[in-house]
Amino acid sequence: MNQPDASLPESFETLFRLHYPALCRVAFAVVEDEDTAKDIVQDFFLYCLKRKDELTFNVGFSQYAARAVKNAALNYIKRAGRITSFDTPPELPDIPGRHQETDESEITRNAALWAAIASMPQQRQKVFLLSNRDGMKYADIAKQLDISVNTVKTHIKLAYQFLRKECEWMIRTLVVIFFISK
CATH class of the missing domain: 1.10.1740 (Rna Polymerase Sigma Factor; Chain: A)
Structure with missing residues (x-):
């Protein structure tokens, strides 16, 4: 079209x-x-x-x-300022056509996500969690860990790339579930 x-x-x-x-x-x-x-x-x-x-x-x-x-x-x-914790992401509202996840699949998804985070290099994991879970700004993370702001940005970028790669199966599963529910 x-x-x-x-x-x-x-x-x-x-x-x-x-x-x-x-x-x-x-x-x-x-x-x-x-x-x-x-x-x-x-x-x-x-x-x-x-x-x-x-x-x-x-x-x-x-x-x-x-x-x-x-x-x-x-x-x-x-x-x-509504993103407060990486541990508890906001629930998505019930939208027509959106498949409701079971508690078991949500637990599995969260476990896989935390396992992927845990498998990151220690410094990258620390930077990623300080930014996303604790809500710290890049400058504050850099000061606390005694690294440059650009190093913080690099760690965050690499962490997201790593999580996209590691959690790709989740995205594929969600797409399949979405098309099946239609």
Whole structure:
């Protein structure tokens, strides 16, 4: 399916009408507030409208939009200071079409995640947990561990890469479950 040309006003409205509900669900899954989710999606479309001549998509618009809205929602939560603990991630709301996990599968997923974290090199694990579990800023971590801020950034980047690789099976399982539940 071809995406409408975002440079044309009527096509932009088509993109908005076509993708707005799904993007609101993406944002709501992260921020857990309907009005905030709508604001995030509207801000995204305003951003696109203002930069319609500059924007080019390497992937389809829907993929770009979903990722951009998810990142905007995560940034909103980060700015609001609502990420408090890596141990207890926020529960995603019940969204139509979303498969409800059983307690057993959630326990298995969390155990696999913590096992992956435990298998990281000690310094990387320490930096990652100070940042994500304890909510410390990069500068504070650098000062506490007597390393540079760039070293902290490198450890965080490598930790995320490692976790993506180690937990790839979880992502595949979630995708399969999502398509089976449809």
